[in-house]
Amino acid sequence: MRDDDLDRILYKEQKIMPSSAFVASVMDAVRREKMAPPPIPFPWKRALPGLFAAGITLVSVLVAGRTLFIQETATHPLPVQLPSTFAVILAGWNSLGASWIAVALVTSVASVKLSMHFATRKRLIG
């Protein structure tokens, strides 16, 4: 097929007329838009002190942690052989009781998935 044929076919496109109610429908939507209350802006003025305080706290915690670590290593130097990374992660995992958190998360996800599955099936059947 030549370019001329393609141009002729694609240029000659069926024209459609908008329905008679189209303008009214658009104007209704525009009026609704005008009547709708403006979106509530984010309260930056109120949030800024909180965000600022949070930032200061985070920096203080980091600085305090670093100072404590330096003091600790000065009085009790680190052992020559450090425990393996896996052992450190496991110790942290146990101290946090993360196993129970993981079980709770899996149970929650499973129950949500199951209920959504039933709800979708019911909607399809209905």
Add this chain to the structure above:
Amino acid sequence: MAAAEDQSAVEKVLSGDTSAFEGIVRRWQGPLVNLAFRFCRDRSRAEEMAQEAFLRAYRSLDRWRREAAFSTWLFALATNLYCSECRRIPARTFSLHDIAEPTDPRTLDGSLARKNRERLVRCAVFTLPPKYREALILFYFHDMDVASTARSLALPEGTVKARLSRGREMLRRKLSQRLVALQLSKEA
């Protein structure tokens, strides 16, 4: 004339006279609905998309910088919306293989064969990757004007030319494959 009317209507709307927007809708409803129809091939969806385009234009009228014509800005806004809508929910079209050639074209007056051929070409456009399809749709909508197509797509003219050329090439290849397949099926 239309440009001056658009500008005056926009000023009125921005100063609080919502009813002035009706003039804009009346003036541009045909082009916007037809452009949407070229993207989705569905009359009612075309009207829905055009309505959304007008609504978005109303919401962002204050962002129209007077450097470009109002129509250019409106088409760019509508094109952006139609492209993203049709990428989100693609147009429902027939497969190229669903379009049957007449078993014996000699028995017909040729109009059916011609219509099938045209339908085949239009369906082939919808099988192209979006960036080529969008360039082709807009190019023919804007009376084969590359500059207008580029403005609507917010792309440099060179990019549009390259996409048009590549799109046409892909289209020709798809169509020739289909025509060869039809020829073989007739011979079998």
